[in-house]
Amino acid sequence: MLSIRDLKVAFESPQGPITPVDSVDMDILDKETFTIIGESGCGKSLLANSLLGLLPRDAKVCGKVHMDGKEILSLKEKEWRKIRGNKIGLVFQNPSASLNPVFTMHNQLYETLKYSNKPSSRDKMVSLLKKTGIKNPLRRLSQYPHQLSGGMKQRFAIALGIATDPEILIADEPTNGLDVTVKLKIVEMLSKLHAERSILLITHDLNVASNLSDKIAVMYAGELVEIAPAKSFFEKPIHPYSSQLLASHPEKEMIPIPGFTPQLTQRPHGCRFHPRCALACRKCKTEHPQLEKIEEERYVRCFACA
Amino acid sequence: MLEVKTLDKSYSSSTIPFRKKSVKVLENISFRINKHETLCIVGESGCGKTTLAKCLVSLEKPDNGKIILEGRDVTFPDRKTLSFLHTKVQMIFQNADTSLNPRHLIYDSLAEPLRLQGQNEDKVRKRVFQLLTHVGLSEEHLHRHPHQLSGGQNQRIAIARAIALHPDLLIADEITAALDVSVQAQILQLLKTLKKEMDMTLLFISHDLTLVKRIADRVAVMQDGKLVEINDTNEIFHNPQSPYTKELISSMARLSLNSHTPK
Numbered sequence: 041m042l043s044i045r046d047l048k049v050a051f052e053s054p055q056g057p058i059t060p061v062d063s064v065d066m067d068i069l070d071k072e073t074f075t076i077i078g079e080s081g082c083g084k085s086l087l088a089n090s091l092l093g094l095l096p097r098d099a100k101v102c103g104k105v106h107m108d109g110k111e112i113l114s115l116k117e118k119e120w121r122k123i124r125g126n127k128i129g130l131v132f133q134n135p136s137a138s139l140n141p142v143f144t145m146h147n148q149l150y151e152t153l154k155y156s157n158k159p160s161s162r163d164k165m166v167s168l169l170k171k172t173g174i175k176n177p178l179r180r181l182s183q184y185p186h187q188l189s190g191g192m193k194q195r196f197a198i199a200l201g202i203a204t205d206p207e208i209l210i211a212d213e214p215t216n217g218l219d220v221t222v223k224l225k226i227v228e229m230l231s232k233l234h235a236e237r238s239i240l241l242i243t244h245d246l247n248v249a250s251n252l253s254d255k256i257a258v259m260y261a262g263e264l265v266e267i268a269p270a271k272s273f274f275e276k277p278i279h280p281y282s283s284q285l286l287a288s289h290p291e292k293e294m295i296p297i298p299g300f301t302p303q304l305t306q307r308p309h310g311c312r313f314h315p316r317c318a319l320a321c322r323k324c325k326t327e328h329p330q331l332e333k334i335e336e337e338r339y340v341r342c343f344a345c346a
Numbered sequence: 347m348l349e350v351k352t353l354d355k356s357y358s359s360s361t362i363p364f365r366k367k368s369v370k371v372l373e374n375i376s377f378r379i380n381k382h383e384t385l386c387i388v389g390e391s392g393c394g395k396t397t398l399a400k401c402l403v404s405l406e407k408p409d410n411g412k413i414i415l416e417g418r419d420v421t422f423p424d425r426k427t428l429s430f431l432h433t434k435v436q437m438i439f440q441n442a443d444t445s446l447n448p449r450h451l452i453y454d455s456l457a458e459p460l461r462l463q464g465q466n467e468d469k470v471r472k473r474v475f476q477l478l479t480h481v482g483l484s485e486e487h488l489h490r491h492p493h494q495l496s497g498g499q500n501q502r503i504a505i506a507r508a509i510a511l512h513p514d515l516l517i518a519d520e521i522t523a524a525l526d527v528s529v530q531a532q533i534l535q536l537l538k539t540l541k542k543e544m545d546m547t548l549l550f551i552s553h554d555l556t557l558v559k560r561i562a563d564r565v566a567v568m569q570d571g572k573l574v575e576i577n578d579t580n581e582i583f584h585n586p587q588s589p590y591t592k593e594l595i596s597s598m599a600r601l602s603l604n605s606h607t608p609k
Contacts, residue, residue: 079526080497190391219390219553224597244526247556247601274603288531290556291603296531300496 042068047103055305062262075241078259093120129206135197139185146181156204172199191222261312267339319344349378353411384548386558389568436513440520442500446492453488477506498529555598
């Protein structure tokens with residue numbers, strides 16, 4: 041459905057060129073929940089925004105993204121508008137900041153529906169809010185964002201994302217900052233939605249990832265280092281970074297990964313994870329590994345594991 | 347070592363527009379913290395966890411009740427008691443990126459509590475270097491500003507500042523909420539080592555039950571400003587009494603890594 045080949049996002053910085061997203065290859069299948077996990081600053085959100093043509097002007101994007109066989113990265117702004125919302129929907133990070141504080145829910149939903157030429161009747165809105173589990177939808181429509189709780193705002197943000205019935209929904213950290221009881225409800229709601237469409241989920245929350253995903257991709261320093269079916273990933277992660285990330289979770293041994301994530305301007309030569317990796321050999325320091333297929337549906341970027 | 351007796355606190359109408367009534371944030375809170383233990387307070391956002399912590403270090407004044415630290419009443423401290431309180435109890439705040447002064451160099455942030463205690467600059471300097479190695483950072487970080495460090499590094503600085511005066515009780519308020527799991531594990535390991543080395547008591551505030559299960563000796567559960575349950579960690583997780591605790595624990599279990607269910 042969506043196939044991404046060698047996608048790069050680069051910027052000029054005072055310290056020289058930086059590439060926060062580097063050579064990303066992945067395929068999202070129809071009605072599949074594909075999750076990208078990784079730590080803050082690894083390039084997850086930038087990758088998501090590049091799929092919608094929502095990058096700052098000074099960003100240089102190269103590579104190919106095909107949606108249903110059509111290349112979309114080279115589109116003009118006018119053509120992008122047909123894709124955004126209609127084909128690919130987005131649930132922004134942090135709804136407290138991304139919803140417009142001076143418009144009611146009704147206004148914001150109306151705007152979204154109108155610009156994608158969808159029927160914008162009140163009934164349609166009510167059914168959308170019901171679908172995302174918002175109780176008393178008629179009253180909610182006339183309220184402003186500050187009158188809703190964090191969980192409610194998140195539900196509304198998701199309602200905005202699916203309002204135009206996109207084929208793919210990109211959800212960027214949809215459970216950030218929510219309490220465990222609310223988080224569970226959002227996860228349950230999202231898992232109902234995923235029977236209808238593909239979802240690209242972006243999160244650093246391993247619990248959410250494990251409960252929603254069909255496939256997992258792990259991102260480290262701008263690169264995907266492992267792609268695997270979710271079940272086998274959580275049973276047996278292969279890349280050293282993946283296994284150490286899982287091991288640092290409180291449900292597991294909670295062993296920290298030594299060292300810090302590299303800065304954009306000072307990425308190590310060779311494998312980007314080698315300074316923190318227990319399995320690193322000489323080759324890892326000098327040569328850059330590629331994403332290799334090692335089993336059916338499993339790809340790993342590592343000399344030691346491939 | 348610290349005892350809290352029937353603490354009440356409400357925020358008055360003047361801080362919340364269009365509402366005449368005052369809002370109760372803490373209601374009849376009583377508990378004690380024993381020496382050398384790790385007590386965790388859990389509860390959802392807005393339940394009063396942070397307000398309670400702030401009352402303990404006298405950043406908020408409670409309406410009623412008593413806070414007794416090593417036999418001394420510190421509920422409404424005068425200057426002398428306040429100084430006593432702050433050498434004994436220190437707090438690390440939620441978000442290190444905002445709790446450190448953005449215009450101060452890291453060195454000054456670390457030196458401030460020492461200077462306030464009237465130590466001379468030579469001593470201060472020595473202690474700052476010592477603190478830095480304690481929390482696993484190096485001298486190059488001293489002459490930077492908070493925005494030049496990562497979230498995890500800033501949190502280390504905040505910890506260093508809190509332990510600068512050798513407190514007996516360290517209050518950690520959601521200190522890993524904004525951090526990634528791998529950095530969270532680093533920070534908690536650091537806290538664990540420091541607690542042991544310096545013989546500290548820890549009051550750890552969090553909404554992450556998995557984490558709490560891992561580190562707490564005892565757990566206190568808060569809901570809507572009330573303390574609904576307080577017990578040993580094992581008891582709380584295996585034999586929860588209040589319906590709210592049960593709900594929290596079942597949510598946690600249903601979101602666990604092993605409960606993979608899609609399709």
